[in-house]
Amino acid sequence: MAVTRTSLTGWGRTNPSAAELVELFRSELPAALKEVDDRGALVRGLGRSYGDAAQNGGGLVIRLMGSATDALLDREAGTVTVSAGASLDELLRYIVPRGFFVPVTPGTRFVTIGGAIASDIHGKNHHFDGSFGKHVLRMSLQLADGSVAEIGPDRDPELFWATIGGMGLTGIVLDATIRLLRVETSRMAVDTHRLPDLDTLMDTMADGDDDAHRYSVAWIDLAAKGSQLGRSVLTRGDHARFEQLPAKHQSDPLSYGPEQLVSVPPIIPRPGLLNHVTVAAFNELWFRKAPKRKIGGIESISSFFHPLDMVGQWARFYGKPGLVQYQLVVPFGQEDAMRRIVERVSASGAASFLAVLKRFGAGNEAPLSFPQPGWTLALDMPGGAPGLGKLLHGLDDMVLEAGGRNYFAKDAHTVPETIRRGYPRLAEWQAVRRRVDPHEVWQSDLGRRLHLAGD
Amino acid sequence: MDNAFGEPQNIVVLGGTSEIGLAIAHHLVSPVTRSIVLACRDLAKGEQAAAALRSDTVEVSVVSFDAADTASHERVIGDIVEAHGDLDVVVLAFGQLGNGEATGADVAEAAALAHVNFTGAISASVAVANRLRKQGHGTLVVLSSVAGERVRKANFVYGATKAGLDGFAQGLGDSLEGTGARVLVVRPGFVHSAMTKGMKAAPFATTPDKVADVTVQGLRRGNRTVWAPGILRFVFSALRHVPGPIWRKLPLG
Numbered sequence: 001m002a003v004t005r006t007s008l009t010g011w012g013r014t015n016p017s018a019a020e021l022v023e024l025f026r027s028e029l030p031a032a033l034k035e036v037d038d039r040g041a042l043v044r045g046l047g048r049s050y051g052d053a054a055q056n057g058g059g060l061v062i063r064l065m066g067s068a069t070d071a072l073l074d075r076e077a078g079t080v081t082v083s084a085g086a087s088l089d090e091l092l093r094y095i096v097p098r099g100f101f102v103p104v105t106p107g108t109r110f111v112t113i114g115g116a117i118a119s120d121i122h123g124k125n126h127h128f129d130g131s132f133g134k135h136v137l138r139m140s141l142q143l144a145d146g147s148v149a150e151i152g153p154d155r156d157p158e159l160f161w162a163t164i165g166g167m168g169l170t171g172i173v174l175d176a177t178i179r180l181l182r183v184e185t186s187r188m189a190v191d192t193h194r195l196p197d198l199d200t201l202m203d204t205m206a207d208g209d210d211d212a213h214r215y216s217v218a219w220i221d222l223a224a225k226g227s228q229l230g231r232s233v234l235t236r237g238d239h240a241r242f243e244q245l246p247a248k249h250q251s252d253p254l255s256y257g258p259e260q261l262v263s264v265p266p267i268i269p270r271p272g273l274l275n276h277v278t279v280a281a282f283n284e285l286w287f288r289k290a291p292k293r294k295i296g297g298i299e300s301i302s303s304f305f306h307p308l309d310m311v312g313q314w315a316r317f318y319g320k321p322g323l324v325q326y327q328l329v330v331p332f333g334q335e336d337a338m339r340r341i342v343e344r345v346s347a348s349g350a351a352s353f354l355a356v357l358k359r360f361g362a363g364n365e366a367p368l369s370f371p372q373p374g375w376t377l378a379l380d381m382p383g384g385a386p387g388l389g390k391l392l393h394g395l396d397d398m399v400l401e402a403g404g405r406n407y408f409a410k411d412a413h414t415v416p417e418t419i420r421r422g423y424p425r426l427a428e429w430q431a432v433r434r435r436v437d438p439h440e441v442w443q444s445d446l447g448r449r450l451h452l453a454g455d
Numbered sequence: 456m457d458n459a460f461g462e463p464q465n466i467v468v469l470g471g472t473s474e475i476g477l478a479i480a481h482h483l484v485s486p487v488t489r490s491i492v493l494a495c496r497d498l499a500k501g502e503q504a505a506a507a508l509r510s511d512t513v514e515v516s517v518v519s520f521d522a523a524d525t526a527s528h529e530r531v532i533g534d535i536v537e538a539h540g541d542l543d544v545v546v547l548a549f550g551q552l553g554n555g556e557a558t559g560a561d562v563a564e565a566a567a568l569a570h571v572n573f574t575g576a577i578s579a580s581v582a583v584a585n586r587l588r589k590q591g592h593g594t595l596v597v598l599s600s601v602a603g604e605r606v607r608k609a610n611f612v613y614g615a616t617k618a619g620l621d622g623f624a625q626g627l628g629d630s631l632e633g634t635g636a637r638v639l640v641v642r643p644g645f646v647h648s649a650m651t652k653g654m655k656a657a658p659f660a661t662t663p664d665k666v667a668d669v670t671v672q673g674l675r676r677g678n679r680t681v682w683a684p685g686i687l688r689f690v691f692s693a694l695r696h697v698p699g700p701i702w703r704k705l706p707l708g
Contacts, residue, residue, distance in 0.1 A: 005635075012459060014458075014460075015456065015458060015592075017590075018591040018592065018635025052456065057456065057591030058591030058592070058635070320676075389458075393486040413462070413487070448456055449456040
């Protein structure tokens with residue numbers, strides 16, 4: 001098997017490690033697994049988790065070959081069976097023109113089905129549809145011993161739910177059957193509100209109107225201070241119905257062809273282009289460009305869900321120190337804690353280019369799934385910002401104090417104790433892992449750093 | 456594994472009673488630090504240093520390590536990995552200064568100093584580098600010295616060992632390219648410490664604390680070489696080209 005030692009990072013391009021990277025078809029997996037040494041093996045999708053979740057220093061990192069070209073769409077049932085190595089991008093290109101949409105999409109379509117399951121990703125519709133795992137009807141899972149398990153909510157549910165959100169540490173998802181959403185058009189009908197501060201935003205989101213929309217998310221300007229703290233742009237949307245389309249689009253209501261406009265070259269000077277001044281200026285523009293209130297605007301899928309995908313390799317804007325994401329959730333009733341968190345981030349001056357607030361709905365049965373009912377805040381910050389480590393360790397304490405937790409797919413900084421407090425069902429997950437992987441074949445830098453497999 | 460801010464979980468100091476080594480350990484401690492291992496000959500002195508580093512969240516252990524006993528190096532490093540997991544940052548801090556020009560006139564003393572500072576350092580570095588290569592990440596910090604940049608008669612045996620070690624460490628760093636492991640060479644000037652107590656300070660003298668500061672910054676930035684203080688880089692690029700007759704007369708301590 002052709003193996004090359006390659007330095008790998010997450011999307012944030014922070015803490016690299018080198019691993020033996022190999023591209024394999026599913027039929028080649030059992031033979032490859034026999035040769036794994038004590039550094040273990042891990043599957044890597046498109047490397048869009050921000051931290052070290054898809055790295056395995058000194059071990060084997062597997063790219064699972066497969067694409068959406070072998071996807072099987074069951075139009076009657078509204079389901080698709082697809083290789084885990086296929087991306088949402090490929091899948092959307094296949095299903096949208098046929099009148100279907102993925103049940104959950106994150107802010108980028110460049111994630112694989114396997115990665116979507118491993119991180120139990122969520123999107124703007126979490127309050128409405130839950131996270132990705134809820135829509136997985138079955139999957140086949142490559143186990144460490146070389147065998148393949150067929151699992152689902154009704155078939156070895158413990159292993160199924162340990163794999164949802166299991167960060168790839170229970171096995172390699174080979175393929176999965178996903179329940180899709182039927183859509184009449186490839187456009188979104190979007191309401192936009194500009195809100196002056198954080199309290200108004202949270203009140204507006206909590207007033208029940210959120211539940212009338214499938215998708216809802218707010219962008220917050222964390223560079224704004226004082227009475228403007230938390231000024232934000234709330235967008236809520238639904239898949240547009242045929243009659244909502246302007247006449248010119250009605251001839252081809254399901255057309256879908258997202259394009260990348262530009263890509264960021266690899267030569268961004270240290271310390272990157274994003275600092276407090278540029279971010280504040282950008283945020284000012286973004287806030288002012290948003291309409292005060294606009295109802296029923298029509299947008300494309302990519303501009304509504306994946307605006308950043310239009311700029312390839314955008315994380316390079318952060319230069320050599322990279323980008324650190326931090327995503328937390330605090331339960332409903334902890335609005336004060338959220339306010340204090342936002343104040344602290346804003347006061348720290350650690351420029352957050354993108355801060356996104358969203359209401360989560362109910363969680364699911366997966367012991368390591370991140371979403372739980374409450375408020376979630378996602379922050380993007382330049383890795384080189386002074387005092388950022390201290391800030392995030394401080395936020396960890398505030399989040400745990402409020403009964404919340406942070407997201408594995410974004411984490412690149414925290415400690416094992418934080419995870420143990422934030423994920424009280426970790427031991428349950430560990431028991432399943434010990435059952436299916438007693439020799440600890442599946443390993444990752446994230447798993448080692450956070451002692452996920454054991455103490 | 457370091458986190459996104461270059462905060463290591465596991466730190467090892469070879470020469471665990473070295474003031475500079477300990478200062479670096481102190482500067483590296485963060486909320487993610489799990490363990491610090493002080494590897495040294497004088498275990499009692501190591502325990503004293505350990506007490507100052509220990510906290511509720513940081514486990515500090517002292518292990519026996521003799522730089523001169525090269526045959527033991529691989530085992531000592533292996534035992535540390537066995538007990539604490541991956542090596543995130545290893546600081547190679549041991550070294551002896553000798554007794555100036557007198558050391559250069561004593562066969563046994565000169566050979567012993569070269570053995571510890573050079574042979575021992577190379578042996579320990581290779582043992583560490585093999586581990587770092589295997590785990591695909593981690594940094595070896597090698598404490599070199601400006602004394603190796605252009606060797607002075609005042610401490611030419613010491614200076615020569617640092618010159619050799621510096622060259623070795625740079626080459627090792629280059630050889631590790633692509634493996635995920637890194638080497639950071641630290642070149643301090645005159646450092647006020649127990650090792651230099653009573654000696655006349657050279658220009659641009661610094662302290663263990665300041666050397667640690669520069670080192671930690673270099674680690675975070677992913678540098679291959681740092682100077683402490685930074686100005687010495689420019690001072691020595693000039694001194695390297697000073698003609699011999701003048702060099703020999705310079706009052707450099």
